[in-house]
Amino acid sequence: MFFAQLPIYEQAILALAAGVLLLSFFMLAHPRIYSVIKLFAWQGLVLAATTALVAFDSQTPHLYISAVLTLGLKAVFIPWLLLRMVDKFEMHHELDEIRRPGLTLLTAGALVVFCYHTTLPIAELLLAITRNVIAICMSVVLLGMLMLVSRNKALTQVVGFMTLENGLFFAAVAVTKGMPMVVELGIAFDVLIAAVIFGVFFLHIRQSIDSLDISRLSRLSEAERE
Amino acid sequence: MNLQGAMAAIGLALLSSLLALLLHGRPGSQRLLAFLALGLSAAASLVAGIAALSTGQAEATTLPLGLPWLAWHLRLDALSGFFLAIIGLVSLPAAVYGWGYCRVYDDAPARLTPMLAFTGLFVAGMQLVLLADDAYAFMIAWELMSLASYFLVASHHERAEARHAAFLYLLMAHAGGLAILLSFGVLAGFGGGFDFASLRASPLNPLWAGVCFGLALAGFGTKAGLVPLHIWLPEAHPVAPSHVSGLLSGVIVKMALYGFIRVVFDLIGEVHWAWGVAVLAIGAGTALYGVLYALVQSDLKRLLAYSTVENMGIVFLGLGLALIYLGNGQVFLGALAFVAALFHALNHACFKSLLFFGAGAVLHQAHETELSRLGGLLNRMPWTGFLFLLGCLSIASLPPFNGFASEWLIFQAALQAGSLDSGVLRASIPVAAAVLALTAALSATTFVKAYGIAFLGQARSPHARHAREADFSLRLGQAILALLCLALGVLPTLVVEALGRVSFALLGHDLPSATAHGWLWLTPVAAQKASYSAPLVFAGILLAVAAWAAVWLILKRKRRDQPVPRVPAWDCGFGELSPRMQYSAASFSMPIQQIFRGVWRIRADSQPAQPEPGLGHAAYRRYALHVEDWLWQALYAPLAAGVLAAARRVALIQTGHLRHYLLYSFFTLVLLLWLLR
Numbered sequence: 001m002f003f004a005q006l007p008i009y010e011q012a013i014l015a016l017a018a019g020v021l022l023l024s025f026f027m028l029a030h031p032r033i034y035s036v037i038k039l040f041a042w043q044g045l046v047l048a049a050t051t052a053l054v055a056f057d058s059q060t061p062h063l064y065i066s067a068v069l070t071l072g073l074k075a076v077f078i079p080w081l082l083l084r085m086v087d088k089f090e091m092h093h094e095l096d097e098i099r100r101p102g103l104t105l106l107t108a109g110a111l112v113v114f115c116y117h118t119t120l121p122i123a124e125l126l127l128a129i130t131r132n133v134i135a136i137c138m139s140v141v142l143l144g145m146l147m148l149v150s151r152n153k154a155l156t157q158v159v160g161f162m163t164l165e166n167g168l169f170f171a172a173v174a175v176t177k178g179m180p181m182v183v184e185l186g187i188a189f190d191v192l193i194a195a196v197i198f199g200v201f202f203l204h205i206r207q208s209i210d211s212l213d214i215s216r217l218s219r220l221s222e223a224e225r226e
Numbered sequence: 227m228n229l230q231g232a233m234a235a236i237g238l239a240l241l242s243s244l245l246a247l248l249l250h251g252r253p254g255s256q257r258l259l260a261f262l263a264l265g266l267s268a269a270a271s272l273v274a275g276i277a278a279l280s281t282g283q284a285e286a287t288t289l290p291l292g293l294p295w296l297a298w299h300l301r302l303d304a305l306s307g308f309f310l311a312i313i314g315l316v317s318l319p320a321a322v323y324g325w326g327y328c329r330v331y332d333d334a335p336a337r338l339t340p341m342l343a344f345t346g347l348f349v350a351g352m353q354l355v356l357l358a359d360d361a362y363a364f365m366i367a368w369e370l371m372s373l374a375s376y377f378l379v380a381s382h383h384e385r386a387e388a389r390h391a392a393f394l395y396l397l398m399a400h401a402g403g404l405a406i407l408l409s410f411g412v413l414a415g416f417g418g419g420f421d422f423a424s425l426r427a428s429p430l431n432p433l434w435a436g437v438c439f440g441l442a443l444a445g446f447g448t449k450a451g452l453v454p455l456h457i458w459l460p461e462a463h464p465v466a467p468s469h470v471s472g473l474l475s476g477v478i479v480k481m482a483l484y485g486f487i488r489v490v491f492d493l494i495g496e497v498h499w500a501w502g503v504a505v506l507a508i509g510a511g512t513a514l515y516g517v518l519y520a521l522v523q524s525d526l527k528r529l530l531a532y533s534t535v536e537n538m539g540i541v542f543l544g545l546g547l548a549l550i551y552l553g554n555g556q557v558f559l560g561a562l563a564f565v566a567a568l569f570h571a572l573n574h575a576c577f578k579s580l581l582f583f584g585a586g587a588v589l590h591q592a593h594e595t596e597l598s599r600l601g602g603l604l605n606r607m608p609w610t611g612f613l614f615l616l617g618c619l620s621i622a623s624l625p626p627f628n629g630f631a632s633e634w635l636i637f638q639a640a641l642q643a644g645s646l647d648s649g650v651l652r653a654s655i656p657v658a659a660a661v662l663a664l665t666a667a668l669s670a671t672t673f674v675k676a677y678g679i680a681f682l683g684q685a686r687s688p689h690a691r692h693a694r695e696a697d698f699s700l701r702l703g704q705a706i707l708a709l710l711c712l713a714l715g716v717l718p719t720l721v722v723e724a725l726g727r728v729s730f731a732l733l734g735h736d737l738p739s740a741t742a743h744g745w746l747w748l749t750p751v752a753a754q755k756a757s758y759s760a761p762l763v764f765a766g767i768l769l770a771v772a773a774w775a776a777v778w779l780i781l782k783r784k785r786r787d788q789p790v791p792r793v794p795a796w797d798c799g800f801g802e803l804s805p806r807m808q809y810s811a812a813s814f815s816m817p818i819q820q821i822f823r824g825v826w827r828i829r830a831d832s833q834p835a836q837p838e839p840g841l842g843h844a845a846y847r848r849y850a851l852h853v854e855d856w857l858w859q860a861l862y863a864p865l866a867a868g869v870l871a872a873a874r875r876v877a878l879i880q881t882g883h884l885r886h887y888l889l890y891s892f893f894t895l896v897l898l899l900w901l902l903r
Contacts, residue, residue, distance in 0.1 A: 114900075115899075118903050120903075121903065142892075142896070145891070145892045149885050149892055150885075217884060
């Protein structure tokens with residue numbers, strides 16, 4: 001089945017899904033903390049747009065609420081919270097460079113291929129549109145995890161974590177036409193609370209080690225020290 | 227009816243535990259009532275055990291306890307009756323003894339209450355082990371027994387060596403429990419049920435039967451203290467309070483024996499003679515290793531603990547003979563060796579708890595069990611000294627005491643090896659018999675040393691010099707056991723006849739020939755081959771004592787007219803005789819230590835003489851021996867080091883960096899996705 005043969009809305013959904021994945025790649029490798037947060041806001045916006053489109057395409061009105069929630073939380077509120085943190089800590093020009101960007105991006109590409117490979121048996125049961133989308137969602141999840149692993153600063157790690165959540169949410173919206181409303185509301189609030197708690201943690205970390213560099217948090221180890 | 231009696235015994239033991247908890251803070255009544263309930267429990271189990279043994283009938287019931295689909299099956303047959311009687315025989319004097327012994331803990335209720343509570347649980351656990359008729363109830367009871375005794379070993383937890391011993395005991399008990407569980411698992415896997423009836427019916431092929439046997443040997447052998455799994459025993463038994471030491475050494479190792487017999491002779495049923503060779507070799511090695519280490523110990527309770535290792539070796543040697551004969555179809559000889567092993571187990575329970583009680587009385591009065599600081603106690607503690615002497619005579623297997631009767635029976639069983647077909651077995655069994663003879667001789671030396679150094683000569687420390695006779699209850703507890711030792715030794719025919727019922731129920735053969743000549747003569751195989759009359763030996767001893775008493779009475783008048791002069795002993799004009807001029811524990815065993823010197827790892831500390839100023843003061847050289855278990859260094863220390871090194875290597879992945887832990891999750895997720903694919 002070719003891309004051009006799909007109905008126009010579905011083509012749009014796929015294009016937006018690709019945008020989500022592309023933004024994940026950007027976030028993975030971008031050295032400036034400030035820009036990473038902005039990219040995350042863009043991802044939220046694209047995600048909200050996709051959700052609204054799915055709601056329109058599949059005539060499921062409750063997805064509109066999801067779209068609004070996503071827009072409010074992930075495109076506006078959480079990025080605003082994080083940016084305020086950046087302001088407060090005066091980290092506008094601070095970098096969180098990953099050590100080998102080329103290798104990381106290649107790994108990320110391999111992960112996307114791996115996800116397509118993994119979802120193959122599931123995708124055969126599904127429609128053409130969701131076949132691509134489920135692989136993309138999984139890739140976003142894994143890229144989020146990769147970001148968690150490769151980043152050094154607490155702020156960018158939180159962005160990685162939120163990206164991971166974006167992937168899960170996207171999978172729920174695109175493949176199953178959204179989870180029940182109660183569950184989605186619950187998750188939205190969880191994410192909100194998590195963002196607030198992370199903010200508190202940043203303050204504490206900052207106060208105790210005078211930096212947000214988590215690679216310095218390594219004293220709690222079960223290994224005997226020689 | 228008997229089963230109800232046994233269940234009542236368990237209930238009374240639990241009641242003893244409960245009373246100890248309820249009466250916390252009132253030590254006088256707490257001690258009295260808890261030990262009273264324990265004594266009643268012991269009496270009930272003694273009566274129920276002897277009744278079950280004499281009828282030879284099995285009784286079974288189920289209790290609505292445990293898992294919903296697996297009620298507890300209880301069963302009392304001749305074998306469990308015999309071991310129930312052993313528990314009763316030892317716990318009854320232990321309750322009498324403990325009542326007096328625990329008086330020192332009256333002002334420390336925080337120590338007394340757990341001690342009493344766990345003693346009751348411990349005895350209840352042992353009784354339940356014997357009644358259990360399914361693997362589930364058995365394991366519950368077994369662990370109850372192990373854990374309760376762990377807390378008893380850890381009674382003096384403020385001392386580092388007690389904590390160390392208790393931890394080692396717990397570790398080994400768990401390893402052993404695991405092996406037992408796996409052994410039941412093999413049987414249950416083929417039998418399709420957990421009750422002993424379906425385990426008994428499980429069709430095992432020879433390979434799985436061998437695996438099951440090996441696991442049972444390792445599991446129960448750990449509890450019984452077979453070399454090389456004995457390592458915890460000489461640590462754990464001495465550090466417990468003495469009335470518990472007696473129970474540990476006298477009874478809990480017998481529970482291991484019971485479990486082994488139950489699994490191998492009863493549940494597996496079809497024995498292979500090669501198993502017998504393994505048990506024989508391990509038993510002989512254990513006996514020799516145990517007695518050699520007992521010989522060089524300088525602590526009385528530790529010496530007794532190593533002697534327990536030795537005696538369990540002798541019992542397993544007898545069981546090995548039984549397995550060899552049964553595997554070769556010689557059922558009669560198998561029954562003979564089996565009965566001999568059980569008889570020795572009974573005897574060991576009596577004399578070893580007697581000796582531990584004696585050592586406890588010494589510890590109670592002289593605050594010391596180190597032989598190099600004891601001495602001359604017979605003058606100050608005549609009753610304890612006399613009863614301890616009876617225990618020593620029994621364990622050194624001198625007629626007419628009980629140790630001789632059972633070891634003689636094991637010898638008789640070993641000497642029938644000529645009737646086997648295999649030449650190898652015919653040649654190797656006499657070697658085991660020779661090891662047994664050597665063990666008996668070394669054991670006699672050991673107890674000459676223990677008794678001579680502790681009770682004879684002069685006191686080596688102020689504590690020993692000022693010791694007083696133990697309380698009445700301590701003496702009574704020992705006296706019951708000493709009388710038992712004598713009675714079992716003088717009337718072995720009655721015991722053998724009763725044990726014949728166990729072997730009849732289990733092996734389908736008893737020993738009619740052993741008691742064919744009445745109660746006077748014990749003739750294991752036939753009167754022409756060998757016979758022993760303990761009553762006649764005893765009568766001869768009584769006659770000799772009577773003759774001596776007659777002469778003493780006749781000469782009484784003469785003695786009054788011409789009293790024997792009593793003067794100080796001649797001291798070569800060197801100076802006053804001092805306790806340092808006696809044989810010490812180390813010097814007594816030195817000749818044998820020289821012969822077998824490769825066996826031990828002995829560190830000798832010898833400090834040069836420091837001359838003191840002034841005339842007439844000799845300069846003494848100080849000499850101290852430290853014996854360490856060779857197997858500890860050869861086997862356990864490398865094992866422990868290996869485990870620690872492996873743990874340290876595993877700990878390398880614990881870097882403490884958050885990102886590394888995230889990476890592990892990431893890899894796991896990717897791997898799982900790949901596997902899912």
